Amino acid sequence: MEKKNANAAHFRFVLSHWGVLLLHSSVRSVPKLLPASETVDKLRPLLSRLVADSMSRAISGRDLGRDAEPIVYSAPDLYIEFVPWKHGDSTPIHNHNMWVLIAGITGNERNVNYRRLDDGSAPWHARLEENNIVDILSGVCASILPPNDIHAVAIPNSRTTALNIYGTNLSKEWRYQFNIETGEVTPSRK
Ligand SMILES: [Fe+2]
Numbered sequence: 001m002e003k004k005n006a007n008a009a010h011f012r013f014v015l016s017h018w019g020v021l022l023l024h025s026s027v028r029s030v031p032k033l034l035p036a037s038e039t040v041d042k043l044r045p046l047l048s049r050l051v052a053d054s055m056s057r058a059i060s061g062r063d064l065g066r067d068a069e070p071i072v073y074s075a076p077d078l079y080i081e082f083v084p085w086k087h088g089d090s091t092p093i094h095n096h097n098m099w100v101l102i103a104g105i106t107g108n109e110r111n112v113n114y115r116r117l118d119d120g121s122a123p124w125h126a127r128l129e130e131n132n133i134v135d136i137l138s139g140v141c142a143s144i145l146p147p148n149d150i151h152a153v154a155i156p157n158s159r160t161t162a163l164n165i166y167g168t169n170l171s172k173e174w175r176y177q178f179n180i181e182t183g184e185v186t187p188s189r190k
Pocket of ligand 1: 094095096151153
């Protein structure tokens with residue numbers, strides 16, 4: 001029990017102090033006018049190191065899927081979210097309208113990506129087909145970039161934890177959800 005608490009405390013320290021500071025200073029060091037793809041390319045090595053060197057060690061031995069609280073840091077140009085998933089969890093098909101980096105810590109966060117087939121001219125309507133599947137395993141750092149950012153998440157196996165980094169304040173951004181059967185597009189917000 002004491003070890004669990006110590007690990008949890010260490011994890012929170014890592015994320016809430018130097019981890020966030022490092023990520024935030026890195027985000028601010030990237031020129032604002034760079035394309036999103038170059039921004040995530042610059043941030044990906046730092047996030048990979050952060051997860052591999054510190055977070056995995058910090059959380060080892062802790063039952064994250066059951067008792068972890070989501071840890072969130074938000075600023076106008078950065079949103080960090082620690083996401084514990086359970087086996088069988090899933091999301092609707094959605095997008096983010098911003099760059100996202102996802103670092104797998106444990107388990108497998110399966111992202112099913114969709115391609116848009118229509119030209120976007122019909123309001124609140126989209127025709128989609130499945131494009132590919134990306135399995136974000138422990139140690140993998142994946143990115144999601146608009147306009148090819150329509151996806152759904154599924155957790156096919158064991159309990160899974162991931163660290164998500166967003167290029168703006170996710171809690172204040174409007175996004176979209178997609179119904180692949182009817183073609184309906186609806187606005188959504190966290
Ligand atoms: Fe997503």
